[in-house]
Amino acid sequence: MLGSGIINGLIVTAKNFVGSYHDPKRMVTVEYPEQRTVLPENYRNFPFLISENATDPMGTLRCVACQICEKECPPQCIIIEKSKDKKPDASGKPQLYPAVFGIDTSVCMSCQICVEVCPFDAIKMDQVFEIAATDRFHDLFLTREKLAKPNSYYHQIHPTEAAEVDGRLNTERKAAEEKAKAAAAAKAAAAAAKSVPVAGVADPGPASPRPATPIQPASAPAAPATSPVPKPQDEPRSSPAGEGGPANPAS
Amino acid sequence: METVQQLRDRLAARFPAARVELVLNPGVAAEHSLRLDAALGRDIALFLRDDPALRLDYCSNVTGVDWPDKEITDVVKTTVPDPAGGPPKIVEEKSVHVQPGCLEAVYHLYSMSLKHGPVVIRLRTGNRADAVTLPSLTPVWRSCDFQEREIFDLFGIVFAGHPDLRRLLMWDEFKDHPMRKDYVEPDDYEWEPTAHGAVLERAKAHQLAAVAGVVDPGQSSANPPKAAPGSTTPATTAPVKEAKP
Amino acid sequence: MSCSDFNDLDAELTAFGHPGGSSVRAVHDQFHGDLLEVSMGPQHPSTHGVFRMVATLDGEQIVKLKPVFGYLHRNHEKIAENTTYLGSMPYTDRLDYLCSMSTNWAYALAVEKLSGQAVPDRAQYLRIIMAELTRLVNHACLVGFLFNDLGTSFTPLLYAFREREKIIDLFEALSGSRMMCNYQRFGGCRVDPTPEWLAAARTLVENFPRFLDEYERMLTGNEIMLARTQGIGRLDPAHAVNAGLTGPVLRASGVDYDLRKVDGYGFYPRFDFRVPLGAQGDTYDRYMLRILEMRESVKILVQAFRDLPGGPIMDPKAKLRSFRPKAGEAYGRLEGPKGELGFYLISDGTPNPYRYRVRPPSLINLTLLEEMCLGHTIADAVVILGSIDIVLGEVDR
Ligand code: SF4
Ligand code: SF4
Numbered sequence A: 001m002l003g004s005g006i007i008n009g010l011i012v013t014a015k016n017f018v019g020s021y022h023d024p025k026r027m028v029t030v031e032y033p034e035q036r037t038v039l040p041e042n043y044r045n046f047p048f049l050i051s052e053n054a055t056d057p058m059g060t061l062r063c064v065a066c067q068i069c070e071k072e073c074p075p076q077c078i079i080i081e082k083s084k085d086k087k088p089d090a091s092g093k094p095q096l097y098p099a100v101f102g103i104d105t106s107v108c109m110s111c112q113i114c115v116e117v118c119p120f121d122a123i124k125m126d127q128v129f130e131i132a133a134t135d136r137f138h139d140l141f142l143t144r145e146k147l148a149k150p151n152s153y154y155h156q157i158h159p160t161e162a163a164e165v166d167g168r169l170n171t172e173r174k175a176a177e178e179k180a181k182a183a184a185a186a187k188a189a190a191a192a193a194k195s196v197p198v199a200g201v202a203d204p205g206p207a208s209p210r211p212a213t214p215i216q217p218a219s220a221p222a223a224p225a226t227s228p229v230p231k232p233q234d235e236p237r238s239s240p241a242g243e244g245g246p247a248n249p250a251s
Numbered sequence B: 001m002e003t004v005q006q007l008r009d010r011l012a013a014r015f016p017a018a019r020v021e022l023v024l025n026p027g028v029a030a031e032h033s034l035r036l037d038a039a040l041g042r043d044i045a046l047f048l049r050d051d052p053a054l055r056l057d058y059c060s061n062v063t064g065v066d067w068p069d070k071e072i073t074d075v076v077k078t079t080v081p082d083p084a085g086g087p088p089k090i091v092e093e094k095s096v097h098v099q100p101g102c103l104e105a106v107y108h109l110y111s112m113s114l115k116h117g118p119v120v121i122r123l124r125t126g127n128r129a130d131a132v133t134l135p136s137l138t139p140v141w142r143s144c145d146f147q148e149r150e151i152f153d154l155f156g157i158v159f160a161g162h163p164d165l166r167r168l169l170m171w172d173e174f175k176d177h178p179m180r181k182d183y184v185e186p187d188d189y190e191w192e193p194t195a196h197g198a199v200l201e202r203a204k205a206h207q208l209a210a211v212a213g214v215v216d217p218g219q220s221s222a223n224p225p226k227a228a229p230g231s232t233t234p235a236t237t238a239p240v241k242e243a244k245p
Numbered sequence C: 001m002s003c004s005d006f007n008d009l010d011a012e013l014t015a016f017g018h019p020g021g022s023s024v025r026a027v028h029d030q031f032h033g034d035l036l037e038v039s040m041g042p043q044h045p046s047t048h049g050v051f052r053m054v055a056t057l058d059g060e061q062i063v064k065l066k067p068v069f070g071y072l073h074r075n076h077e078k079i080a081e082n083t084t085y086l087g088s089m090p091y092t093d094r095l096d097y098l099c100s101m102s103t104n105w106a107y108a109l110a111v112e113k114l115s116g117q118a119v120p121d122r123a124q125y126l127r128i129i130m131a132e133l134t135r136l137v138n139h140a141c142l143v144g145f146l147f148n149d150l151g152t153s154f155t156p157l158l159y160a161f162r163e164r165e166k167i168i169d170l171f172e173a174l175s176g177s178r179m180m181c182n183y184q185r186f187g188g189c190r191v192d193p194t195p196e197w198l199a200a201a202r203t204l205v206e207n208f209p210r211f212l213d214e215y216e217r218m219l220t221g222n223e224i225m226l227a228r229t230q231g232i233g234r235l236d237p238a239h240a241v242n243a244g245l246t247g248p249v250l251r252a253s254g255v256d257y258d259l260r261k262v263d264g265y266g267f268y269p270r271f272d273f274r275v276p277l278g279a280q281g282d283t284y285d286r287y288m289l290r291i292l293e294m295r296e297s298v299k300i301l302v303q304a305f306r307d308l309p310g311g312p313i314m315d316p317k318a319k320l321r322s323f324r325p326k327a328g329e330a331y332g333r334l335e336g337p338k339g340e341l342g343f344y345l346i347s348d349g350t351p352n353p354y355r356y357r358v359r360p361p362s363l364i365n366l367t368l369l370e371e372m373c374l375g376h377t378i379a380d381a382v383v384i385l386g387s388i389d390i391v392l393g394e395v396d397r
Helices: A004-022 A067-071 A111-115 A151-157 A159-194 B004-014 B040-050 B144-154 B199-216 C003-016 C076-081 C088-092 C100-115 C121-150 C155-175 C195-219 C223-229 C237-242 C249-253 C284-309 C360-363 C369-373 C380-387
Strands: A047-051 A076-082 A098-104 A124-125 A148-150 B021-023 B033-036 B060-066 B070-079 B088-098 B102-111 B116-124 B133-135 B156-162 C024-029 C035-038 C052-058 C061-068 C328-336 C338-347 C354-358
Touching: A004 C195, A047 A151, A067 A076, A067 A111, A111 A124, A148 A151, A151 A159, A159 C328, B004 B033, B004 B040, B033 B040, B040 B116, B040 B133, B060 B116, B060 B144, B060 C195, B060 C328, B060 C338, B060 C354, B102 B144, B102 C338, B116 C354, B144 B156, B144 C360, C052 C223, C052 C380, C061 C369, C061 C380, C076 C088, C088 C100, C100 C121, C100 C328, C100 C338, C121 C155, C121 C195, C121 C223, C121 C284, C121 C380, C155 C195, C195 C284, C223 C284, C223 C380, C237 C249, C249 C284, C284 C380, C338 C360, C369 C380
Parallel strands: A047 A148, B033 B116, B133 B156
Antiparallel strands: A047 A124, A076 A098, B021 B033, B060 B102, B070 B088, B102 B116, C024 C035, C035 C052, C052 C061, C328 C338, C338 C354
16 A cells, blocks of 8 residues: 555654653663763773872873883874983882873874883773863863873773783782892892902892982982882772882892 | 786787786785786776686776885995905995886776686886876776876876866865875974974974064064964973973 | 846856855756756765765756765875874774774785784684674664655664664773774784673674664655655666676675675685675665665674684784884775775885775765766755765765
């Protein structure tokens, strides 16, 4: 019958219309911003930098300013300047830190390549998406102060991934400590055998102190690199802690 | 399907006047290609399309490749006997010769009826400046239509016999060919807060030009230069200096 | 209407707005007499983006139609030649932004061919899952938009978008982004789906035929739809092959050419599915073919979920950074939802490709737009364009 196709179609729409009053599953829209859907854990928006400690974010950035992400970022929207001095990282090893770290989020395309290439798990993807701003150059350009967020925040937004990263970092740090310990022991043994002092010849690690005139990190409220307690205090973590031994094994 | 080598021999027998070269692909894919004589390109293309054993009725991909002039340094070693009777000296003579560049059109042919392929054919222009004409293969495969227009647009190869050779992506008044390797981007650089490396170099040059534009007496003083963010920011290296205690 | 009327009209229109290029103007053709030239686009909602066509009308009939491109041109190829192989991957998302998963795969496929990179089994299956889900997204969208072009404003589109939304929510949960998935890597995939994700995807796929049935009940028998699509925009197979048309547009004309069967890339030879073919090559066939392809995709997906093996998703030899393929060239192609999507790469051994070329199915499928539209009205041209299925991000690159 001519017109039956149209009537069939109307029946379908009528069913859906009436159904949406009875079956909540047929209601597929939400009233943003009053209602919100749950963001999936993997959701990514713009990168942020992980700092170990919420009270001193600038002193405990995990980033060591290796500039790999700056080089690999496809639209070249990261700018990094290395620091002139070194600060101890979570395991007490003096490391460079970024004196300038900026991401132009108006250029960033949220591709996550910086996260993938970072060998230090220092940069991760954030989930903040309500970022409308009136000034492209100041509000959307994120400096390292705006980028730094504590590790606990990372655990909050990407729990699975963060637990995995922390586990990996902890084992790595443990392994590094053990290695340092072993190296120190071997060195001590060698020194004892030869009875020739060889302190600070080749190992640029924490074992060899910096020159007698330590350059004080200008913007580092953390302990200076030559301090015998170089480990920055850690805020409590949700993952098993374990970074850093009870004492600095190498010194 | 016959191999590219066999195909080359067959083409050489069929078109004795044409030069058909085998271009080996050293990569893993090993898709070798045939470089055809541009003058007889269309005849060979017709043959490829209609030959019952090949029936390459589908031209999938057409693209241009720019090969700029390349400087090649030859080192010639000659042994010169020492007139004083000493050991002969080895003299190295370096000579630089320029391998002339060219533009190339690459066609990937498949057969839809016999379901084989690809056969890759290439046509080369004489140089990159004035002898840039190649025969258009659009009369053979209609699918070359837009793609040859695109090559004309972005590489500057002129396809003789193309029914409607206009720019495809750039506007008609545009002068240059952006996909050429020596294409110089116009200086319409927008200031970026994260400039570094090559971008920073360009940004600096741009700012110098902008500053030069300010002192240019030809400019009307009643029309001060626009306070673009780029010209007002002196240091692009570190736009956000951090306050250090 | 006399010629002078036309000139008056022309003058009026010119005075009305654009001095250089009015959107309607009178032209005179020695053969047809007085004609009207209408410029549709680039800001016309029915051109699916910033596409423009200049149609010359004799009365209501189209006698000439010239597409104009380039409004979204950003020279993707040049950008890619100036960045690393990995760096181009997120840019490929932006080519066909409805189908980023399969565009990613096409690029990964070409690079893997260029470098001889192996891909583990699980990743191969995941790629097929993603590609077929993308096909569902694309075809559902296309069918919705096609009805929009037909004038059934929005209801069919929203029905299609409801389903699409579920799939892109899955993509978001997996890759982090709804449309810019950036999921494939050279030698595997980026994220391994969790069992919950797989379960959700499987439920979705199992319910998808229900949606198709509902959709078809709503629209396929609709008499207006039949009148507007049957016999409109006929395309004969010989022309289609010669013009390099691929994908559903070609198969709707009855040419059996599906790269999933012909090339058998990935693990497609392991799957049991059929390639639907059209008979008339008109707009209706192109619509029905999409519906049938979605049903076949569901079949593939069900098999893929059933057979998905465990194991790694990245080849251990795969390199993320400092990836330098050996000098050489490769052309990798696959059956994207819109047609043959190919990447032609020339490597000179450096980290950046020497030549990077995208073979855009959307652009080449427009080759015969004029022939398909001749003799029809503007309203039909809109529907024909809708049935070809273009995305301007890919047409203009
Ligand atoms: S997400 Fe991508 S674009 Fe954004 S900063 Fe990281 S690498 Fe650059
Ligand atoms: S974020 Fe990571 S890759 Fe980037 S500079 Fe810091 S440590 Fe290096």
